[in-house]
Amino acid sequence: MVRDSGACVSVALDAMGADLGPEVAIKGADLVLSGAVPCKHKVHLSIYGKESAVLPVLGKYKLVEKNSVFIDTPDAVLCDDRPSFALRHRRKSSMWCAIEDVKKGVVASAVSAGNTGALMAISRYLLGTLQGIDRPAIATVLPSRKGSFVALDLGANAECAPGLLFQFAIMGRAFARAVLGVEHPKVGLLNIGAEDTKGTYNIQEAFALMRDAKQDINFYGYVEAKEAFDGVADVVVADGFSGNIMLKTCEAVAGLTLHILKKEICSSLMGRAAMRILRSCYFKRTSGSALDVRSYNGAVLLGLNGIVVKSHGSADATAFAHAIKEAVCVISQGDMAKEMISEVSNG
Amino acid sequence: MVRDSGACVSVALDAMGADLGPEVAIKGADLVLSGAVPCKHKVHLSIYGKESAVLPVLGKYKLVEKNSVFIDTPDAVLCDDRPSFALRHRRKSSMWCAIEDVKKGVVASAVSAGNTGALMAISRYLLGTLQGIDRPAIATVLPSRKGSFVALDLGANAECAPGLLFQFAIMGRAFARAVLGVEHPKVGLLNIGAEDTKGTYNIQEAFALMRDAKQDINFYGYVEAKEAFDGVADVVVADGFSGNIMLKTCEAVAGLTLHILKKEICSSLMGRAAMRILRSCYFKRTSGSALDVRSYNGAVLLGLNGIVVKSHGSADATAFAHAIKEAVCVISQGDMAKEMISEVSNG
Numbered sequence: 001m002v003r004d005s006g007a008c009v010s011v012a013l014d015a016m017g018a019d020l021g022p023e024v025a026i027k028g029a030d031l032v033l034s035g036a037v038p039c040k041h042k043v044h045l046s047i048y049g050k051e052s053a054v055l056p057v058l059g060k061y062k063l064v065e066k067n068s069v070f071i072d073t074p075d076a077v078l079c080d081d082r083p084s085f086a087l088r089h090r091r092k093s094s095m096w097c098a099i100e101d102v103k104k105g106v107v108a109s110a111v112s113a114g115n116t117g118a119l120m121a122i123s124r125y126l127l128g129t130l131q132g133i134d135r136p137a138i139a140t141v142l143p144s145r146k147g148s149f150v151a152l153d154l155g156a157n158a159e160c161a162p163g164l165l166f167q168f169a170i171m172g173r174a175f176a177r178a179v180l181g182v183e184h185p186k187v188g189l190l191n192i193g194a195e196d197t198k199g200t201y202n203i204q205e206a207f208a209l210m211r212d213a214k215q216d217i218n219f220y221g222y223v224e225a226k227e228a229f230d231g232v233a234d235v236v237v238a239d240g241f242s243g244n245i246m247l248k249t250c251e252a253v254a255g256l257t258l259h260i261l262k263k264e265i266c267s268s269l270m271g272r273a274a275m276r277i278l279r280s281c282y283f284k285r286t287s288g289s290a291l292d293v294r295s296y297n298g299a300v301l302l303g304l305n306g307i308v309v310k311s312h313g314s315a316d317a318t319a320f321a322h323a324i325k326e327a328v329c330v331i332s333q334g335d336m337a338k339e340m341i342s343e344v345s346n347g
Numbered sequence: 348m349v350r351d352s353g354a355c356v357s358v359a360l361d362a363m364g365a366d367l368g369p370e371v372a373i374k375g376a377d378l379v380l381s382g383a384v385p386c387k388h389k390v391h392l393s394i395y396g397k398e399s400a401v402l403p404v405l406g407k408y409k410l411v412e413k414n415s416v417f418i419d420t421p422d423a424v425l426c427d428d429r430p431s432f433a434l435r436h437r438r439k440s441s442m443w444c445a446i447e448d449v450k451k452g453v454v455a456s457a458v459s460a461g462n463t464g465a466l467m468a469i470s471r472y473l474l475g476t477l478q479g480i481d482r483p484a485i486a487t488v489l490p491s492r493k494g495s496f497v498a499l500d501l502g503a504n505a506e507c508a509p510g511l512l513f514q515f516a517i518m519g520r521a522f523a524r525a526v527l528g529v530e531h532p533k534v535g536l537l538n539i540g541a542e543d544t545k546g547t548y549n550i551q552e553a554f555a556l557m558r559d560a561k562q563d564i565n566f567y568g569y570v571e572a573k574e575a576f577d578g579v580a581d582v583v584v585a586d587g588f589s590g591n592i593m594l595k596t597c598e599a600v601a602g603l604t605l606h607i608l609k610k611e612i613c614s615s616l617m618g619r620a621a622m623r624i625l626r627s628c629y630f631k632r633t634s635g636s637a638l639d640v641r642s643y644n645g646a647v648l649l650g651l652n653g654i655v656v657k658s659h660g661s662a663d664a665t666a667f668a669h670a671i672k673e674a675v676c677v678i679s680q681g682d683m684a685k686e687m688i689s690e691v692s693n694g
Contacts, residue, residue, distance in 0.1 A: 192502050282611065
């Protein structure tokens with residue numbers, strides 16, 4: 001893995017992946033470069049996409065044009081491409097070329113809003129997994145009552161053997177150190193109760209592995225979904241199926257709650273008056289709010305020989321900027337991968 | 348199953364299960380009897396508990412005292428009793444006696460806020476499952492952008508074979524007809540994507556069973572957690588593990604969203620002014636709000652020869668009243684069980 005020397009880090013942007021088109025990535029880059037979405041480090045960008053689609057947009061964002069190189073890629077991964085199809089037939093796509101440049105060390109990381117399955121397959125194929133890691137996992141940061149926590153896997157592996165869940169614990173700890181800045185992250189295992197008879201066979205076996213680990217993984221034990229959002233652990237390990245259900249339910253219910261709240265408040269005269277005040281002083285500036293789901297955009301494919309960040313397909317520019325920020329944050333913690341390898345091999 | 352003739356339905360209350368003590372059930376009953384939490388039918392109650400704990404409370408609620416019989420039970424199931432222990436050693440508990448009276452036909456249903464595992468085990472043991480149903484499931488109603496939907500299983504069966512998930516679809520449909528009043532409920536299967544390569548083996552096999560069913564189950568296909576809360580289906584079928592994760596995440600994130608919102612609004616002077624108005628006109632009367640999680644209290648143990656409703660252990664009186672209301676609603680749909688049996692046997 002490349003670690004940028006000095007304060008400038010290089011990020012590859014797949015400009016073709018977002019549902020809303022190439023402007024998402026480029027305007028997102030502009031928000032980062034201009035400081036509207038603040039980043040720890042100076043960023044230099046490599047932008048991958050079809051010339052005809054990207055160059056006209058790039059012309060509108062002078063700051064991005066000045067601080068980037070553009071790489072014309074004739075093909076793009078489509079949202080309904082199967083991973084196996086993308087692996088065989090999309091080798092000239094923006095996604096492929098961006099990840100290939102991570103492998104070559106041309107850039108330190110890649111960010112894409114494209115097809116998750118294809119991104120995972122191409123990343124695994126080109127970068128390979130870290131020594132001792134069987135399969136990569138998707139990880140992100142979610143909000144809790146105490147701040148935030150790292151959750152993984154969020155959908156890369158629907159079914160997980162106990163040993164894989166154990167690897168996720170180690171990967172999640174290294175990731176939490178990097179992005180949350182917690183030195184000794186507490187690791188919880190997602191379950192449907194605290195009693196040791198609860199949950200599936202795989203979860204119960206993973207519990208035993210974590211409890212008896214030679215490595216000190218600071219194991220908290222089982223956490224229920226409610227406790228995860230209370231903030232009892234810094235890392236919540238799950239199989240990709242239940243992790244994905246937790247993530248998607250979280251996003252859906254946060255939106256639904258605000259939707260119902262606004263509707264109910266506006267059903268009375270007094271409520272509408274209060275809402276008018278809130279619109280001027282609060283809802284206008286949600287971009288800084290902990291409730292702005294866009295600020296949680298950017299899931300990292302952990303366990304690879306290189307850094308790849310997945311943005312939501314439906315991301316807007318602000319959300320995409322947060323995915324870039326996430327990539328920069330992980331790059332600047334250059335020893336995350338080394339840490340994972342050393343902890344896994346200590347087992 | 349007993350169906351009450353006339354408009355008065357009889358409900359057994361386990362007064363010993365709630366974390367906050369017997370007053371929860373009794374005050375909850377008072378809210379129903381007084382009409383504060385409105386019910387479709389007149390209710391007569393049988394209250395089960397330890398005399399020393401219940402009678403002093405009962406004396407404070409004259410309306411409940413007048414419309415109930417009290418059954419002194421010397422024992423109670425504890426929250427950390429294992430199901431197998433409760434089955435063997437809690438045969439004189441309030442929970443056991445309440446369910447036994449459902450079996451005998453003395454009451455039409457039982458409501459308990461006690462230990463879920465014990466409640467499920469005792470209910471299964473005493474009532475048995477409906478013909479053609481292998482295992483009961485826990486079902487409840489959750490809010491969506493279009494109103495509400497039925498979700499099951501919420502934790503009774505952590506691992507589910509495809510055939511069991513299919514039975515849940517049929518049970519969920521009958522339940523949705525009863526509690527949502529939808530004549531032809533759409534059934535969705537919870538998954539982590541819409542593509543047919545997504546999800547676990549069991550989910551993919553269950554998909555095939557539902558798609559190819561002889562019965563018309565009005566199968567919508569896969570739903571992601573986000574779509575479930577958008578309201579694309581009336582019934583969302585899941586294994587008990589992911590269903591529980593969805594339920595607990597929903598409850599946690601609804602609370603977390605309001606928590607963050609209030610904190611952020613109150614961080615500015617204008618926001619505090621708006622909040623003062625909202626407190627007087629909105630947050631005061633949350634008992635009627637779609638955001639009041641208490642109104643979703645009451646999960647039904649489906650697939651049994653009798654109606655048993657589980658209240659949250661942490662329920663307050665208002666929440667418990669909603670669990671009673673749920674029981675009454677299901678009782679008044681006396682043919683739900685018959686419907687399940689006939690549809691399962693048609694397969």
